[in-house]
Amino acid sequence: MTVTAWRNLTGFCVALALGGAVVSPPAHAAKPGHGAYTGTLQGALYRIDVPEHWNGDLVMLMHGYQPVGAPITTPMTAADSTPVFLKKGYAVAQSQYASQGWAVSDAIADNERLRQHFVQTYGKPGHTYIYGFSLGGMEVASSIERYPHAYTGAMITCGLTVSTPDILARGVVTALVAFDALIPSVIPDLAAPDSPPAISPDAIEAALKAHPAEAAILAKRLEEKPETLSGTLGLYYMVFRELEKRAGGMPVDNRKEVYEGFGDDAAFNRKVHRYSGSPKAMAYARQNATLTGHIGTPLVMQWNAFDPTITTRFHAVYPEQIKAAGDGQWLTVLDPVGDGHCEFTDEQTATAFDTLVRKVGAKSSKN
Incomplete structure (x- = not known):
């Protein structure tokens, strides 16, 4: 696997692009002028971009997963999708979050703090939308569940919208223990404190190539392509180790899990590695975050x-x-497009947002 491919697959991290003049925000509530306003709120860098012809509405933008230690620029740079909304006349506010890694509750709190800061500084927008991608999708879903009256509408693209305990157990850990059961001696003990924080994707790819039959079983069951499997497994391991460290122990208990779809299921379940979860760590996973499905605003x-x-x-x-x-009336799921993680063109992002605005308008006309 090339270095470029590995970086693309670690694309839970947000790709950022700088744009706009940076100026200091006014000390009193006033309509912001055209430009970028940056600062820090309780340890979290933030950025507010205002277009030249602002329509009075706001988009809160929540970025994806960033590994602990990933480089951060000061002042904060804008996510790549920011110009999509600015061109439509919307102001965009986004927090860098005070914490990196799987700190969903921190991200939600930092985003809400920034939203309130915007209102207190510039006044309440006519409409406030919220948009998130990748792990930011879980944070958007959690935000509209926790703050149902704060947002006019919400949009999630390429979102990880599965409660953390479920994505860990059925996604990340299932993939890693399956790889270990079918192709042993590559994945370290997930619960061992001295296991490394990351594994080279090249080592994983070499093991897959050496065991093509087992690799084919994994790719089919995990819905991967042969060329993406090594990068995804390496990413899952890195993310899991970071979350485990943050949670203070093993956040998954798979002792009673019955695995299916990995060939001889009986033999597989006999040899798969079993882990006993830490109550404290499992509680952290539930808090960061567990989704309910209860929403009260249009969601695309x-x-x-x-x-x-x-x-x-x-x-x-x-x-x-x-x-x-019972909240399906609020939901619109658009047809999938393209290949890759968060591989959307500006036009596709704009089209999805236009759909949301129309849904909001239709809802308003009925009231």
């Missing part, structure tokens, strides 16, 4: 047709949860 969701990081088997989880909660 869209995924890539093939996403190696958040595969198709996870896409319907939150939509089904919303419908089961």
Whole structure:
């Protein structure tokens, strides 16, 4: 696997692009002028971009997973999708978050603090939307569940919209213990404190090439392509070790899990590594975060047709949860487009947002 491919697959991290003049915010509530306003709120860098012809509305933007230690620029740079909203006349506010890694509750709190700062500094926008991608999708879903009256509408693209305990158990840990059971001696003990924080994707790829039959079983069951499997497994391991360290122990208990779809299931379940979860760590996973599906604002969701990081088997989880909660009238799921993790063109992002605005307008006309 090339270095470029590995970096693309670690694309839970947000790709950022600088734009706009940086000026200091006014000390009193006033309509902001055209430009970028940056600062820090309780340890979290933030950025507010205002277009030349501001329509009075605001988009809160929540970025994806950033590994602990990933470089951060000061002042904060803007996410790549920011110009999409600025061109439509919307102001965009985004927090860097005070914590990196799987700190979902911190991200939600930092985003809400920034939203309130905008209102207190510039006045309440006519409409406030919230948009998130990748892990930011979970944070957006949690935000509209926790603050149902704060947002006019929400949009999630390529979102990890599965409760943390479920994505860890059925996504990350399932993939890692399956790889270990089928191709041993590559994945270190997930619960051992001295296990490394990351594994070279080249080592994983070499093991897969040496065991093509087992690799084919893994790719089929995990809904991966052969060329993406090593990068995804390496990413899952890195993310899991970081979250485990943050949680203070093993956040998953798979002692009673019955695995299916890995060939001889009986033999597989006999040899798969079993882990005893730490109550403290499992509680951290529930807090960061568990989704309910209860929403009260229009939500538009869209995924890539093939996403190696958040595969198709996870896409319907939150939509089904919303419908089961009786709130399906708020939900619009757009047809998937493109291949890759968060591989959307500006035009596709703009089209999805236009759909959300229309849904909001239709809702308003009925009231």
